Amino acid sequence: MNRNYLLGSLILFIGIAFDGANQQPIKAAQAATEDNKIQPLVTTAELSVGENRFAFGLVQGNRLVENAEVLVRLYLIADESAQLTAEVNAPYTPVRAIAKKNAVHRHADGSRHVHTSDSAVRGLYVTRLKFTQPGTWGVELLVRENGVAFDPVRLSATVFKSPQTPAVGTPAPRSRNLIAKDVKNLRDIDTSTHPDPRLHQVRIADAIAQGKPQLIVFATPQFCTSRMCGPVVDIVRTLLPAYGKRVAFTHQEIWQDFAEKKVFATVEEWRLITEPWIFVVDGKGIIRAKFEGLVTERELEVALQQTLSIAQPRRP
Numbered sequence: 364m365n366r367n368y369l370l371g372s373l374i375l376f377i378g379i380a381f382d383g384a385n386q387q388p389i390k391a392a393q394a395a396t397e398d399n400k401i402q403p404l405v406t407t408a409e410l411s412v413g414e415n416r417f418a419f420g421l422v423q424g425n426r427l428v429e430n431a432e433v434l435v436r437l438y439l440i441a442d443e444s445a446q447l448t449a450e451v452n453a454p455y456t457p458v459r460a461i462a463k464k465n466a467v468h469r470h471a472d473g474s475r476h477v478h479t480s481d482s483a484v485r486g487l488y489v490t491r492l493k494f495t496q497p498g499t500w501g502v503e504l505l506v507r508e509n510g511v512a513f514d515p516v517r518l519s520a521t522v523f524k525s526p527q528t529p530a531v532g533t534p535a536p537r538s539r540n541l542i543a544k545d546v547k548n549l550r551d552i553d554t555s556t557h558p559d560p561r562l563h564q565v566r567i568a569d570a571i572a573q574g575k576p577q578l579i580v581f582a583t584p585q586f587c588t589s590r591m592c593g594p595v596v597d598i599v600r601t602l603l604p605a606y607g608k609r610v611a612f613t614h615q616e617i618w619q620d621f622a623e624k625k626v627f628a629t630v631e632e633w634r635l636i637t638e639p640w641i642f643v644v645d646g647k648g649i650i651r652a653k654f655e656g657l658v659t660e661r662e663l664e665v666a667l668q669q670t671l672s673i674a675q676p677r678r679p
Contacts, residue, residue, distance in 0.1 A: 430455050435505075439498070440499045457659070536567070581635055609671060
């Protein structure tokens, strides 16, 4: 089955812009001046009622803006007005540096794009946003770098009643993903420059049957084209020494046939329309955490530790 995927999960919400101060709709072109314009690189496409992880990068021209102070304002938009519902900070969190040579990724048109160490993403801004109802919401980013304020960045997003992907707290799909012994060449199921066989040893369904917690990363390294998708599989790999004996790690490639835009059956079963995604599943097969887009090593460690504590409760 062919489906249209947003490679790299780079999402910039497009809709009505709004004036957070006056609570009146404005034109998007008025949201920022060219001299002080900052662009968000939002990696969160799926937003639903309840609490959501909201992650993004910031860029000015060709420069990634790092270690800035960011205040996120959340607005409920109704009847052409914007009601402020929350203000939260979005701290900058470094992404573990992965020592590697220049990475070559392929675009949808077949062209090649080289990501150098100079342009590599070194961190992202992460916060939690709570949506109380479905519909159109506004997100305003107030950014200060070294005491200098940028023009406010205003986005709008559609919030759905429930997530399309499997929700936290629900059973994980019992997928029978292809593993190393099913193929002659790991490159048939992994587009990494150097596929890691440790990430292709266990079927998701079998790990659940064995009662083993899992970390499952859905990603397509060769076709990751945005600046914010980052080396997600490489970040996951760094956790293997500490957690590999207690947790089953699985990398599921997205494209079975990139030219034909045909995805693997497991991707269909998990209802993914963006990538990358990471799911942490406990020993009973219940999803305990999920992350869309670029994620930090620290976020994954916290999720794994919480999941392992559920699987192994402390004795009195």
